[in-house]
Amino acid sequence: MATISMKKDIDWKPRRKSLQVRVRDMYIGSDNPVAIQSMTNTDTGEVNSTVAQIIELHKAGSELVRFTVQNLKMARAVVDIRKTLDDLGYNIPLIGDFHYNGHQLLREVPSCADALDKYRINPGNVGFGDKHDDNFKSILDVAKDHDKPVRIGVNWGSLDQTVLTKMMDDNTRSAVKKSAEDIMVEAVVESAVQSVNKAIEYGVEPNRIIVSTKISEVSKMVKAYQMLAARIEQPLHLGLTEAGIGSKGVASSSAALSLLLTQGIGDTIRVSLTPTPGSSRAEEVNVCRQILQSLDIRHFSPLVTSCPGCGRTTSTTFQEMAQDLTGYLQERMPEWKSAGYEGVEEMKVAVMGCVVNGPGESRMAQIGISLPGSGENPSCLIYEDGKQVAAVKADVARAEFKKHLESYVTAHYSKKA
Numbered sequence: 001m002a003t004i005s006m007k008k009d010i011d012w013k014p015r016r017k018s019l020q021v022r023v024r025d026m027y028i029g030s031d032n033p034v035a036i037q038s039m040t041n042t043d044t045g046e047v048n049s050t051v052a053q054i055i056e057l058h059k060a061g062s063e064l065v066r067f068t069v070q071n072l073k074m075a076r077a078v079v080d081i082r083k084t085l086d087d088l089g090y091n092i093p094l095i096g097d098f099h100y101n102g103h104q105l106l107r108e109v110p111s112c113a114d115a116l117d118k119y120r121i122n123p124g125n126v127g128f129g130d131k132h133d134d135n136f137k138s139i140l141d142v143a144k145d146h147d148k149p150v151r152i153g154v155n156w157g158s159l160d161q162t163v164l165t166k167m168m169d170d171n172t173r174s175a176v177k178k179s180a181e182d183i184m185v186e187a188v189v190e191s192a193v194q195s196v197n198k199a200i201e202y203g204v205e206p207n208r209i210i211v212s213t214k215i216s217e218v219s220k221m222v223k224a225y226q227m228l229a230a231r232i233e234q235p236l237h238l239g240l241t242e243a244g245i246g247s248k249g250v251a252s253s254s255a256a257l258s259l260l261l262t263q264g265i266g267d268t269i270r271v272s273l274t275p276t277p278g279s280s281r282a283e284e285v286n287v288c289r290q291i292l293q294s295l296d297i298r299h300f301s302p303l304v305t306s307c308p309g310c311g312r313t314t315s316t317t318f319q320e321m322a323q324d325l326t327g328y329l330q331e332r333m334p335e336w337k338s339a340g341y342e343g344v345e346e347m348k349v350a351v352m353g354c355v356v357n358g359p360g361e362s363r364m365a366q367i368g369i370s371l372p373g374s375g376e377n378p379s380c381l382i383y384e385d386g387k388q389v390a391a392v393k394a395d396v397a398r399a400e401f402k403k404h405l406e407s408y409v410t411a412h413y414s415k416k417a
């Protein structure tokens with residue numbers, strides 16, 4: 001079922017033109033869908049737990065997974081991680097995150113260099129003085145030898161001090177002085193651009209490079225990517241680094257990524273949440289998907305519109321129903337997709353607490369249910385395509401709504417529909 005896009009009616013810039021970079025069997029940049037990435041927090045040297053988390057992230061929707069490679073044990077484990085995933089049928093691209101000793105690890109363990117699908121290089125952490133360029137070139141030589149793309153990932157927490165110091169000195173001598181914060185942002189961008197130019201000078205093809213400039217403050221991060229987008233043609237990996245825990249991390253990442261994506265900037269994204277103890281690492285993938293879906297950039301599973309509830313929803317019936325139906329849709333999606341139900345991920349579902357806004361929202365969704373409010377009497381109204389199709393008692397409302405949902409999906413999204 002086609003949906004109406006509102007993007008043309010708002011100030012929404014077209015996607016920035018960028019090169020297309022191949023990573024394993026997928027492509028990033030140009031007109032390819034904005035890809036979702038995540039990063040493990042297991043010990044990469046522990047193959048079983050790392051494989052389990054990669055699969056968890058992948059099942060949640062992560063299209064590429066990165067992990068740290070910081071010593072020989074981890075570098076050797078990468079080969080087993082790749083093999084185990086291949087044996088289990090997971091073709092997911094794997095990215096090695098290198099700092100300080102990537103040039104040594106990739107040389108010492110060529111099978112690791114081969115097993116990885118992309119190397120992340122932080123130009124601020126490849127060595128200092130004369131060693132900086134030698135180590136940087138050494139990693140790039142390995143990438144060329146193994147035909148792997150790289151991400152030049154600048155992070156303001158580990159910014160190349162040579163670039164920053166020079167720009168600070170230039171500012172001191174300049175007649176028109178900029179703030180230290182502005183110089184910092186410009187230095188992040190300059191470090192990325194210089195590194196891209198150097199990589200190309202060392203023989204890396206321009207379409208084998210992805211770039212990021214991660215900063216932990218929204219406005220500065222957005223500014224850095226805007227500047228970067230105007231200066232290079234490589235695909236950009238977006239992320240607000242160290243976004244934080246809980247709602248702070250979700251809100252600030254959503255704000256930062258949305259501002260850039262609506263300006264057409266961004267080819268891959270990651271949300272760097274600090275997980276709450278015991279929570280799933282996959283939450284960062286869920287947030288990525290919700291951001292892309294909320295912006296109508298990609299669709300993954302039906303969106304549920306539900307009101308916050310108020311004094312008119314005095315029981316927990318409405319909250320339980322909204323939670324249950326949201327979970328039900330997510331559970332059913334894999335089966336609907338494998339049955340070839342095209343476009344079901346774009347279906348809009350409403351679950352509303354009372355008659356104030358319930359019937360209106362339910363009519364605007366493809367399918368919706370509106371509870372009556374306090375006491376849940378006399379009945380819950382079910383709507384399909386703007387028309388009321390049933391009125392059911394509260395105690396059977398969930399089951400009845402699911403029946404309507406299933407027949408609606410079959411009637412509208414199956415191949416026969």
Ligand code: SF4
Nearest residue numbers: 307310353354356357
């Ligand atoms: S739709 Fe009804 S229950 Fe929901 S927030 Fe509005 S008034 Fe409250």
